[in-house]
Amino acid sequence: MNEDSSAKKELAAVKGTKDILPGEVEKWQSLEVLARTTFELYGFRELRAPVFEATELFEKGTGATSDVVTKEMYTFTDKGGRSLTLRPEYTPSVVRAIIEHRLDLEGSPMRYYYMGPMFRYDKPQKGRYRQFHQVDIEVFGEKDAAVDAEIIEMAHALLGKLGVAGTETLVNSVGCRACRPAYSSALREAAAKRKSELCADCQRKAETNPLRIFDCKVEACREVAASFPSIQDFLCQECQDHFRALLACLDVLKIPFRVDPRLVRGLDYYTKTTFEIVSSGLGAQNALLGGGRYDDMMKDFGGPDICGTGFAMGIERVLSIAELVPPQKKTLYLAYLGDEAKKAALELARFFRSYGVECLVEYKDRGMKAHFGRANKLQAAWVLIVGENELKSGHFGLKDMATGRQVDGPREELLALLRES
Ligand code: AMP
Numbered sequence: 001m002n003e004d005s006s007a008k009k010e011l012a013a014v015k016g017t018k019d020i021l022p023g024e025v026e027k028w029q030s031l032e033v034l035a036r037t038t039f040e041l042y043g044f045r046e047l048r049a050p051v052f053e054a055t056e057l058f059e060k061g062t063g064a065t066s067d068v069v070t071k072e073m074y075t076f077t078d079k080g081g082r083s084l085t086l087r088p089e090y091t092p093s094v095v096r097a098i099i100e101h102r103l104d105l106e107g108s109p110m111r112y113y114y115m116g117p118m119f120r121y122d123k124p125q126k127g128r129y130r131q132f133h134q135v136d137i138e139v140f141g142e143k144d145a146a147v148d149a150e151i152i153e154m155a156h157a158l159l160g161k162l163g164v165a166g167t168e169t170l171v172n173s174v175g176c177r178a179c180r181p182a183y184s185s186a187l188r189e190a191a192a193k194r195k196s197e198l199c200a201d202c203q204r205k206a207e208t209n210p211l212r213i214f215d216c217k218v219e220a221c222r223e224v225a226a227s228f229p230s231i232q233d234f235l236c237q238e239c240q241d242h243f244r245a246l247l248a249c250l251d252v253l254k255i256p257f258r259v260d261p262r263l264v265r266g267l268d269y270y271t272k273t274t275f276e277i278v279s280s281g282l283g284a285q286n287a288l289l290g291g292g293r294y295d296d297m298m299k300d301f302g303g304p305d306i307c308g309t310g311f312a313m314g315i316e317r318v319l320s321i322a323e324l325v326p327p328q329k330k331t332l333y334l335a336y337l338g339d340e341a342k343k344a345a346l347e348l349a350r351f352f353r354s355y356g357v358e359c360l361v362e363y364k365d366r367g368m369k370a371h372f373g374r375a376n377k378l379q380a381a382w383v384l385i386v387g388e389n390e391l392k393s394g395h396f397g398l399k400d401m402a403t404g405r406q407v408d409g410p411r412e413e414l415l416a417l418l419r420e421s
Helices: 003-010 025-041 055-061 067-071 091-101 145-161 180-193 200-208 210-215 219-226 237-252 315-321 339-354 368-377 388-393 411-420
Strands: 052-054 074-077 083-086 110-119 131-140 167-173 271-279 287-293 308-314 331-336 358-360 382-386 396-400 406-409
Touching: 025 110, 025 131, 025 145, 025 315, 052 055, 052 091, 055 067, 055 083, 055 091, 091 110, 091 131, 091 308, 131 145, 131 315, 145 167, 145 237, 145 271, 145 287, 145 308, 167 237, 180 200, 180 210, 200 210, 210 219, 237 271, 287 315, 308 315, 331 339, 331 368, 339 358, 339 382, 339 388, 339 411, 368 382, 382 388, 396 411, 406 411
Parallel strands: 331 358, 331 382
Antiparallel strands: 052 083, 074 083, 110 131, 131 308, 167 271, 271 287, 287 308, 382 396, 396 406
């Protein structure tokens, strides 16, 4: 490797991360606007938490036996000797913020949303990154299954606005602390019988947390797991009733769904409802969003006994199949000739911008033909011609680049035209 290419390599973006450049970023911005406006229709408000937190928060919240905590966290010691972690998910941060600021005293339910980067040391591949972005929503203090249905419907509403079609909604209940232990024992027993057929990782999970075997992507493990007992046969009355109520509300909202008794999700904290929306348009990483209920998390953190439910949607995955057409930019390019006209163009741009017109002035002497060439390249919608005569008369030429039509007039008249179109 020569010096030049090694320097380039050193300066490249870190594996599993990527730049979102102009050209692509407009889709991100459109998604962010649509997500915000959708969530606010349902009474959600934004809550922004820090990108890093005390490591313990995720060990406690996300769960010590989850893959995320055992294998995927970006953990480091800061200069003060504290163990910190770049957040691998958002829910524990929201729980911490609610407890820390006593947001629960403002009354329940609390509805929050957030959009931002998450970090997991996962094997990078299509649809899986080390810095990826999620849209996250949380509802705390509402135990009714109707709210689970409402957030699933909200996810559908957003995906619809994003032009995402061909999705399937999977739902399940993973029970609660009353009924899950019996299911875990049944699973442990079933896994012990077929231990030799499981991968090394699942052999370990069979003892520590057998539910996690359902997350394994190894085909042999999936086949074995398919023969395991179903959690649906172990739900207590309360969990059964909750699940039935969820399905009834989904019917009311006309959300088609499939009950998938193996849907346990990768994090330790879920209780009762779990759900995923998957897409046939994606490859192996087909989950667009996932969520469920976490009724014990706040209490387990030493906070008030307040239940929670929510979901996280992967922005990269959704954008890879979204049919989004970002609004077309309408730029006014100012073509000036000479020094005096340059100063006038500077001031004219200030004037037009103050009325919301996007303007471009480039400080490079060009002839009129070169200005038009440049305006074309920049895909400007209009060109304002600022020459010596125009300066004297106070009338400028405004050319519509799509039609070639030109109108002359004082700046106020041209502004009216620009704002109309
Ligand atoms: P989770 O927090 O694991 O339930 O993930 C919620 C959603 O985030 C998934 O359905 C994906 O769309 C997305 N997601 C999770 N991990 C990654 C990753 N490593 N890269 C890209 N998207 C991800």
